[in-house]
Amino acid sequence: RQLLEFVFYTIRHSRKLVIVAGAGISVSAGIPDFRSSTGLFKTLKNDFKLKVSGQDMFDASVYRDAESAKSFQVMVHGLHNLCEKATRTAFHNLISEISTENRLLRLYTQNVDGLDASINGLETAVPLPLRPPWPKTVQLHGGLQTVVCSKCGWMGPFKPELFGDDVIPDCTECQELDSVRIVVGKRTQGIGKLRPRIVLYNEFNPDGEAIGKITSADLRSRPDGLLVVGTSLKIPGVRRIVREMSNAVHAAKGSVIWINNDDPPIGKEFDSCFDLIIKGDCQLLPGILSELDE
Known part of the structure; x- marks a missing residue:
């Protein structure tokens, strides 16, 4: 009960909450994640009879070869169809609620499905502007x-x-x-x-400079809460955002919460990064918060 109240207080009382989200928040919408046993990296390897990992289908090298480029195109077409049919999850609605209450400083999303950016008030901008005003949602990977x-x-x-x-x-x-x-x-x-x-692996991010400016501004604004959810934090740039944002939140006496089915990353760079680690489905969180609201 005490841990749940800690989560409740962090999410309900933070005035400048930052959310860093990954594919885990969209799985229940029917969009596969990348690295799990049923994720895209596994299924693509089987579907396209790849000799290498399905991760290579998301590498910039797919465009160096006509056949791999066509396979990538077929995969993207199918993924886009999934995204078009998907509906927002309970966790997406929770983000919307926090934003409506004007307590969301920024949503940094690794997802390319667009479910988060389709929420009223969470629209993004393409390309990201180099100067404010900046959108509430930053698509880290397009x-x-x-x-x-x-x-x-x-x-x-x-x-x-x-x-x-x-x-x-x-x-x-x-x-x-x-x-x-x-x-x-x-x-x-x-x-x-x-x-x-x-943005594919091993290629330049066209929004990289803008993302740097937005994160710098958010760090200076003293965020007081950080929620890292549905991501394994394998991408170096996202790891850096989480680490630096965690330091800023702690400096403002706020809390940092990790929610994912997998363990958080380990290593010296993440020592004392997370105040609470919840291993489980993030979709259960909105219901728990509603019960505590009562």
Whole structure:
């Protein structure tokens, strides 16, 4: 009971709560996580008969080979369909509630499903701006709702029909520009290919500079609560955000809570990082809070 009241106080009374979320908050919506026994890395290996880990399907190298690029496209098409059919979970609704009460400083999400950013008041911006005002939701790895041209950088909405066959779609902006150049007698500059605007392993994050500015501003604003939920914290950049945000929260006499089915990361960098570790399903938390509210 005492531990539950600690959680209740942290979530209900923090005035500048930061949430760092991973795939675990969307699993109950029908969207698989990445690293569990039923996650994407395992299923992709079987579905595409890969000789390597399914994680390699999310590496930037998929675009160096035509066949792997087509496999990636098929996978993205299926994942986008799942995301379109999914509905927000109880935990998504809890984030919405905290935001509505104006107590959410920032949601840092690793998810590309867009469920969190679709919540009223939690909309993000693509690309992230370098100057305030900044959106409540920061997509650390981009989102499946937007496509970008590999050549000219044009962005637009994801159209499933373009990613449903073996042909990687051409950029219409490049095509129009090229047609104009040809009409005026200039040589072609080539046509770029469209791809989902998500950040793959071993590639540059186009929002990296903006994310750095937002996290720096949030650290200076003295956050008083941190909830790390549904993530295994395998990505170095996210680990750094959690570590630095934890230090800032503790400096403000706030609390840091870990909620996930797996153990938190170990190592000297995370010594004294988490005040409370809850191993379990984050979807149970909203119900527990409601009971304590009564």
